[in-house]
Amino acid sequence: MLKSYYNKDVREAGLDEVGRGCLAGPVVAAAVILPLDYTHEFLNDSKQLTKFQREILQKEIMREAIAWAVAEVDNFEIDRINILKASFLAMHLAVDKLHTKPEHLLVDGNRFTPYPMIPHTCIIKGDAHYLSIAAASVLAKTYRDNLMSELALQHPHYGWETNVGYPTIHHRNAIRLHGTSSYHRMTFRLLKEEIEIEEKNSEA
DSSP states (O other), X not given: OOBSOSOTTSOEEEEEEEOTTOSBSOEEEEEEEOOTTOOOSSOOOGGGSOHHHHHHHHHHHHHHOSEEEEXXXXXXXXXXXXXXXXXXXXXXXXXXHOSSOOXXXXXXXXXXXXXXXXXXXEETTGGGTBXXXXXXXXXXXXXXXXXXXXXXXXOGGGOHHHHTTOOOHHHHHHHHXXXXXXXXXXXXXXXXXXHHHHHHXXXX
């Protein structure tokens, strides 16, 4: 079972993001403040859960959390500032939207741009260790998956309803056949050939 808190003497918000490795769509982050005594038998890293489990947990987290928020940074901003900065920006925006101010941030990963006036702790694989980070990962992933399914109705070629923008073979082949959409990240290597060219150049 995951831990309920990192420091019980402060109000903690768990932060996580999804969509960093996608070729299309926004990067999405969530911030969640859970009650100090909150426990859950199967809440975990969202990637370890089924879609059905995530949808059940999404409703429970929204109901039980002291505060929660989801924020996104679109593909144009990702291309402008790079995906790492965009991921941190999405987390900051999620914290901005919390109606209860946290006193400490628990951040999934090993790097973070400090949020003004609130200390933070980075936790590698934090969504597998702390409930608040796992809850954030669930909210971010369910939000983003649903968004990509909606965008798939506008752009049916790419299979976003299943791959949610990740670089699957089907997704890359669709880009090759149909070109890019207005949701693709143009600074990313969208085709396998681009990766192979870059690898050859780095070896030269």
